[in-house]
């Protein structure tokens with residue numbers, strides 16, 4: 663799985679560097695923190711915040727529309 667840093671969401675094109683569409687939970691650590699966010703398409707993202715900014719380290723699948 664290649665790094666997703668600096669890219670956009672492959673599902674909906676939301677820029678990873680932009681403000682998260684929705685922050686589900688935040689877990690501050692000494693060096694920054696971890697954010698669980700939901701993208702505009704519904705996919706879950708794990709973002710690590712450190713001194714260099716925010717990186718998307720894990721991305722789930724979008725929420726199926728309908729059904």
Ligand SMILES: [Zn+2]
Pocket residue numbers: 671672673674675676701702703704705
């Ligand atoms: Zn998305």
